[in-house]
Amino acid sequence: MNTMKKLILSTAVLLSSLTFMNAQSDSKAVQLGIKGGVNSSTISGDDVGDLSSRTSFNAGLVAEIPISERVSFQPEVFYSGQGFDIQEIDQDNVFDTDDNIEYQLDYVQVPLLLKVYLVEGLSVEAGPQFGFKVNEEIDYQPNDNAGDIDIEDSNVKDFDTSVALGAAYKFNNGFFISGRYNFGVTNIFEDGTVFENVDAKNEVWQFGVGFMF
Numbered sequence: 001m002n003t004m005k006k007l008i009l010s011t012a013v014l015l016s017s018l019t020f021m022n023a024q025s026d027s028k029a030v031q032l033g034i035k036g037g038v039n040s041s042t043i044s045g046d047d048v049g050d051l052s053s054r055t056s057f058n059a060g061l062v063a064e065i066p067i068s069e070r071v072s073f074q075p076e077v078f079y080s081g082q083g084f085d086i087q088e089i090d091q092d093n094v095f096d097t098d099d100n101i102e103y104q105l106d107y108v109q110v111p112l113l114l115k116v117y118l119v120e121g122l123s124v125e126a127g128p129q130f131g132f133k134v135n136e137e138i139d140y141q142p143n144d145n146a147g148d149i150d151i152e153d154s155n156v157k158d159f160d161t162s163v164a165l166g167a168a169y170k171f172n173n174g175f176f177i178s179g180r181y182n183f184g185v186t187n188i189f190e191d192g193t194v195f196e197n198v199d200a201k202n203e204v205w206q207f208g209v210g211f212m213f
Contacts, residue, residue: 037208056081
């Protein structure tokens with residue numbers, strides 16, 4: 001909880017500082033927007049086997065704070081459906097299903113990105129991303145509303161750190177399209193658990209659209 005408070009405070013200070021810098025050095029207005037799209041996620045690492053990707057969604061808010069003519073600071077906050085898909089796990093038909101079984105790890109993600117325009121409209125972006133776990137469950141009927149099993153004794157950390165790399169194209173009317181790759185830099189499993197020494201990190205591809213007001 002103390003780590004979360006420090007992160008929120010640091011983010012607020014950074015946003016305030018960059019807004020001040022922008023007011024002093026650039027006349028371009030700060031923009032706010034919305035975004036959404038599709039996720040293809042899994043976990044990877046030296047100790048993780050061949051897992052299939054889970055397909056889910058992301059949706060949230062985005063801001064763009066110009067620093068110079070070509071460079072902007074882009075903080076975001078969005079809900080991100082992550083996890084992985086385990087195929088053929090139900091060989092004994094324990095769950096009475098023919099569907100794949102999803103291990104769902106959903107986060108509220110807060111990326112803090114540096115955005116650089118290569119040409120008008122086309123940009124690349126990179127920066128750290130901080131994830132706060134908000135849901136963890138096993139779903140043995142991912143194509144139905146039933147089949148959800150909540151994880152009570154979780155081995156997965158509530159906080160995750162990753163790096164985001166991506167590109168976007170913004171049209172003159174405010175609409176934009178984007179693609180991004182997020183790779184974890186910290187182990188998702190808690191210390192002091194049976195998975196303590198298992199190397200596993202989140203890995204997510206994201207594609208989406210949005211609109212800047």
